[in-house]
Amino acid sequence: MSNSKALKAGSLLERAAEIYDFSSGLKVAPAEARPVEPAPPAPLAETAAPEPVAAPIAPAPRVSPAPAPEAPRRAVPAGRRGQVDREALRQGGYIVPDAPATGLAEEFRIIKRQLLLGVADERIAADKRQTILVCSSHPDEGKTFCALNLALSLATEKDVEVLLVDGDFNKPEILSILGLEAGPGLVDAIADPSADADAFVIRTDIEGLSVLPAGRQANNVTELLASERTRQVLADLTVRHPRRIILFDSPPALMASPASVLAAQVGQVMMVVRADETTEADLREAVGLLSGCDQLSLMLNGTGYAATGRRFGSYYGIGQ
Numbered sequence: 001m002s003n004s005k006a007l008k009a010g011s012l013l014e015r016a017a018e019i020y021d022f023s024s025g026l027k028v029a030p031a032e033a034r035p036v037e038p039a040p041p042a043p044l045a046e047t048a049a050p051e052p053v054a055a056p057i058a059p060a061p062r063v064s065p066a067p068a069p070e071a072p073r074r075a076v077p078a079g080r081r082g083q084v085d086r087e088a089l090r091q092g093g094y095i096v097p098d099a100p101a102t103g104l105a106e107e108f109r110i111i112k113r114q115l116l117l118g119v120a121d122e123r124i125a126a127d128k129r130q131t132i133l134v135c136s137s138h139p140d141e142g143k144t145f146c147a148l149n150l151a152l153s154l155a156t157e158k159d160v161e162v163l164l165v166d167g168d169f170n171k172p173e174i175l176s177i178l179g180l181e182a183g184p185g186l187v188d189a190i191a192d193p194s195a196d197a198d199a200f201v202i203r204t205d206i207e208g209l210s211v212l213p214a215g216r217q218a219n220n221v222t223e224l225l226a227s228e229r230t231r232q233v234l235a236d237l238t239v240r241h242p243r244r245i246i247l248f249d250s251p252p253a254l255m256a257s258p259a260s261v262l263a264a265q266v267g268q269v270m271m272v273v274r275a276d277e278t279t280e281a282d283l284r285e286a287v288g289l290l291s292g293c294d295q296l297s298l299m300l301n302g303t304g305y306a307a308t309g310r311r312f313g314s315y316y317g318i319g320q
Contacts, residue, residue, distance in 0.1 A: 079201040082211070085179025092177060094145070095152040097206050108153040111270075111299060115150075116160075118268045118295055119245060127231075128267035130238045133167075133248045133293065135259050137286040141274035142301040144173050147249035150270075155208035160243055163201065165212045167248040167262060169221045172214040174249060178204070185213030189233050190224045197233045198240070212237075225261040234265060253286040264292030275302045 090096050095105050119129050134147035151164040165186055166174040175182055180202055189197035202211045218224065238244055248266065253259040263269050269290050273283060283298075290296060 079199055079203055079210075080183065081205075082178075082180040082202045083205045084209075088177065088179055089152075094177075095149050097152060097155070104149065105153065108149050112150060112153050112157075114297065115268060115270065116154075116157075121295075124267040124295060127235060127238075128265070130244060131234060131246045131248070131266035132268045132270060133250050133259075133262050133266045133290075134270050134272065135250045135263070135286070135290060136252050136272040136274070137254050137278055137282040138252050139171075139255060141252070141272050141278060143252070143272045144168065144177075144249050146270070146272050146299060146301060147247060148174065148177060151209060151247050152206070154245060154247070155206055157208065160245055161208045161210070161241065163210045163212055163237065163241075163244055163246045165246060165248045166214040167250040167258065169214045169217070169258060170251060170256060174211060175213055178211065180204070180211060183213055185215030186233070187215030187218050187221060187224065189215070190227065190229050191216075191218065193229060197237055201237075222257045222261055225258055225265070230265060253289045254282060260289040260292060263290040266293055268295040268297070269293045271296060271298050272301050273298050275300055277302070 084097075086096055090099075093104075095102070095108065099105075115132055118124060118132075121129065134143050134150065136143040147164065151162050154160055154162040164174060166172045167186070169187065174180075183202070184200045186197065186200075189195045189200060197212065200212060200215070202213070204211060224230065234246065237246060246266075248262055250259045250262050271283070271287065271290070287296060
């Protein structure tokens with residue numbers, strides 16, 4: 001359409017005024033001076049209103065529920081590090097790591113095999129299988145000597161790590177024998193509910209061997225050991241370390257009460273009997289005090305040389 005025709009047809013406002021009477025007062029002046037009556041509006045054809053069309057509703061996106069956050073795992077504290085004085089072990093007559101086999105080493109290999117059978121024995125409660133107590137009736141019967149040598153022997157196992165606990169709270173000796181520095185230990189972990197016993201463990205330079213000191217001196221050690229907190233501490237020390245065996249060096253059963261309390265917390269008790277010194281009466285009384293543990297074995301210590309006896313050292317070419 002040309003521009004001239006568009007002008008003749010009138011402006012949009014003029015055309016709208018011809019068709020729709022917006023208001024009686026609305027008038028559009030023509031180009032001429034004389035007003036012109038507008039033509040009556042033509043009737044509009046009735047058209048059916050279009051049916052409403054429902055807009056398609058997009059399906060709501062499926063939202064997967066957020067996964068529940070995992071409970072944070074308790075990290076195992078790094079603990080302390082310590083270097084064992086091997087020369088002190090040699091001078092004290094103990095088993096020396098990585099040294100040639102000796103008669104003493106072979107004796108403790110036999111002893112530990114029996115104890116390892118107990119660790120795997122399903123007749124022992126599952127929460128106690130990994131705990132062993134080394135005890136004696138009186139002082140100077142060799143319990144600390146046997147406990148330390150047994151720990152050194154167990155540490156050589158490929159599938160086992162051993163935690164030696166100095167449980168002779170009044171007269172702790174393990175750290176001084178090994179040349180390790182003193183520090184907090186088992187008593188501190190039991191007395192403080194917020195403490196983590198693993199933080200007090202000393203990792204030694206002997207592979208597979210760790211030490212937990214006795215800890216601070218306390219007048220209520222027996223009551224602390226009998227508490228539920230002790231069971232929790234021992235559980236933490238084993239559950240997070242499935243290969244760990246806890247070995248206690250306890251005070252003499254007839255001299256201090258903690259021994260009988262510890263016996264109820266462990267799966268096995270190894271009773272050290274001094275040859276020609278421990279009396280049968282004392283042994284029976286001590287065994288009665290340790291009856292909280294069902295698995296009790298005896299180890300004869302300090303036997304003299306017998307011509308017809310076995311000599312493991314001679315088999316390996318080592319004189320006795």
